[in-house]
Amino acid sequence: MKALGDMLIQREPFSEIVIGNTAIVRAMVESGVKVVTSYPGSPTPEIAEAINSIKKEERPFYFEFSTNEKVALEVAFGASINGYTSCVFFKSVGMNVVADSFVQLSMMELPGGMVIVIGDDPGANSSQNEQDNRHYARLSYTPILEPKDAQEVYEMFLKAVEYSKKLRSPVILRLTTHTAHFKQKVHFGSYVPSDLGLPIFNVKKNGPYIPIANNVPVMKRKALEKLSEWGKISEEFAHTSKNNSKRGVITAGLPYLSLLDVLGDNVEKVDILRLGMVYPLPRKAIIEFLKSHEEVKILEELDDFIEQYVKSIAYEEGINTKIIGKIDLDDWIGEYTPEKVKIVLKKVWPDLVYEPHKKVGNIRVIQRPPQxxxxxxHRPVFYVLSKILSKDDISVADIGCHTLGFLEPYEVGQVLLSMGHSTGTASGLSLFNKTRKVVAFLGDSTFFHAGLPGIINAVFNNHNFTLVVMENGTTAMTGHQDHPGRKIRIRNLLEAMGVKHIWEVDTYQIDKLEEVLKQALDTPEFNVVIAKHPCMLKFTRERRRKGIVKVPQMSVTNKCTLASVCITKFACPSFQRDLEGRIYVNKDLCIGDGSCIGVCPSGALEFEKFEKADNTESAGDLK
Structure with a gap:
């Protein structure tokens, strides 16, 4: 079997079992995309993994991780107006970061075409909300395609590039968590390499590109004219199953597949209109569908986006079909998995819900909190702060692995809005605050992504709080992508911005870490602690790839007095209790890092002794 990278750039057609995120990369290759940009965020990181599986010198397009989503979008925009087909991808809330530039795109001529891949997240599996980015499409006059599975992810990307280049306009390909990770056998076409070609940026021919008062009416008219053309194209993506039923369902994306599961043998008792383009909607197909049914259920995840449009069309056309949208608040929340769709459909047409003869008994699944x-x-930082902060002090969280400090037993980080918000929010919390200490957190990736303006503001306006920058050398939460910290030292930037009080400490040095944090919290003006230690998940994975199979793990000696600090306060999951209440180290979890040694009040933790082999690292090597 070929390696993934070789498979993605092979010339001949082929079929392979892949996820939607991987299928997109083959579509990029086949469609002649020349520039791809991103800021990592779930559920889209595997797109980058697939791209990086292709050797850089063999990759048929340029790829970069940009500083943040807005910059990524602007790089892709610049390439497109220069005539190169481009693509940018990011997660759901990344849309908020790009919005300032994104809302202008539909008014611009994009000769190269531009596809914006969004990973929306119904169910908030890896996001702080269930944001429905279909609303951005309407706000910006931008068409949006929504595939149902991995095969359609590939096919719709090809169509998106084709029409985007034809209309010289941006188009959104909206994935959700399940379509991004949908795994199936996908049938791919052939790949014919193409030359880069000459740059064609021409303001007089393709402009204007300056949205000022005099130009905006002309530019907006052009955007609306293109949107009308997209409306005609949307009819191509509408698929109707006709069973001559009086009842019908209008749906799109993954909910369509869930609906098929729920209907089972009853699928022939209802007609289905499946939409592939959810903005603008295929007006003709919807009118025809409504006129031929007495009742129509709108089945869609999250907001009533399609429902509002369908009801509006019915009103304008004088159609009296009963349109059933969302029934209650539960219909607005969560992923439309088969289990969810079953509940939703039962509220309207319980007779259509297929009940298999053999029922699986209830299985009790014990909840496992994230950790x-x-x-x-990050753990030593939260452990120390949970000791030295009073119950009245304030701690402000940010986006990253370190958000988990909010959970027990640390309970550090009480407020969260978005990436980089912590410095601005902490500044507001510090005002008129004479008795309570304020501490905020930033990951090193977020520091570069969105943290700098808040820091500059804190220096400029003399706000009084402590910022802890959690530096682990990678964008850990989304799969260990690179960030600018590889080339730019955080301390140098802080000094250049005028921060007077800066400490750097390795978090495994717990006594020094506690001393530094106490000094910082007692400093009566803005200050920064750079809490450093490499991401150990990344570290251990890299060592395993090099054939290093074992490290000296921790052991609990007979000095243990069952103070349980390792479990109840430090909370490393490697420490567990046996049936008799004794504490032991789970060897499947322990990585032998030794960060726990300094927290045991009875000195009962030590490295186990074993004879070192050639492919074994010592504890010293780990550090």
Whole structure:
């Protein structure tokens, strides 16, 4: 079997079992995309993994991780107006970061075409909300395609590029968590390499590109004219199953597949209109569908986006079909998995819900709360702060692995809005605050992404709080992508911005870490602690790839007095209790990092002794 990278750039057609995120990369290759940009965020990181599986010198397009989503979008825009087909991808809330530039795109001529891949997240599997980015499409006059599975992810990307280049306009390909990770056998076409070609940027021919008062009416008219053309194209993506039923369902994307599961043998008792383009909607197909049914159910995840449009069309056309949208608040929340769709459909047409003869009994699944990895360098920071902060002090969280500090037993980080918000929010919390200490957190990736303006503001306006920059050398939460910290030292930037009080400390040095944090919290003006330690999940994975199979793990000696600090306060998941209440180290979890040694009040933790082999690292090597 070929390696993934070789397979993605092979010339001949082929079929392979892949996820939607991987299928997109083959579509990029086949469609002649020349520039791809991104800021990592779930559920889209595997797109980058697939791109990086292709050797850089053999990759048929340029790829970069940009500083943030807005910059990524602007790089892709610049390439497109220069005539190169481009693509940018990011997660759901990344749309908020790009919005300032994104809303202008539909008014611009994009000769190269531009596809914006969004990973929306119904169910908030890896996001702080269930944001429905279909609303951005309407706000910006931008068409949006929504595939149902991995095969359609590939096919719709090809169509998106084709029409985007034809209309010289941006188009959104909206994935959700399940379509991004949908795995199936996908049938791919052939790949014919193409030359880069000459840059064609021409303001007089393709402009204007300056949205000022005099130009905006002309530019907006052009955007609306293109939107009308997209409306005609949307009819191509409408698929109707006709069973001559009086009842019909209008749906799109993954909910369509869930609906098929729920209907089972009853699928022939209802007609289905499946939409491939959810903005603008295929007006003709919807009118025809409504006129031929007495009742129509709108089945869609999250907001009533399609429902509002369908009801509006019915009103304008004088159609009296009963249109059933969302029934109650539960219909607005969560992923439309088969289990969810079953509940939703039962509220309207319980007779259509297929009940298999053999029912599976209820299975009790014990909840497992998210937690920091064994050896995580963030853990000592939260452990120390949970000791030295009073119950009245204020701590402000940010986006990253370190958000988990909010959970027990640390309970550090009480407020969260978005990436980089912590410095601005902490500044507001510090005002008129004479008795309560304020501490905020930033990951090193977020520091570069969105943290700098808040820091500059804190220096400029003399706000009084402590900022802890959690530096682990990678964008850990989304799969260990690079960030500018590889080339730019955080301390140098802080000094250049005028921060007077800066400490750097390795978080495994717990006594020094506690001393530094106390000094910082007692400093009566803005200050920064750079809490450093490599991401140990990344570290151990890299060592395993090099054939290093074992490290000296921790053991609990007979000095243990069952104070349980390792479990109840430090909370490393490697420490567990046996049936008799004794504490032991789970060897499957322990990575032998030794960060726990300094927290045991009885000195009962030590490295186990074993004879070192050639492919074994010592504890010293780990550090």
């Amino acid at each position: 920091l990895c064994p050896g995580c360098g």
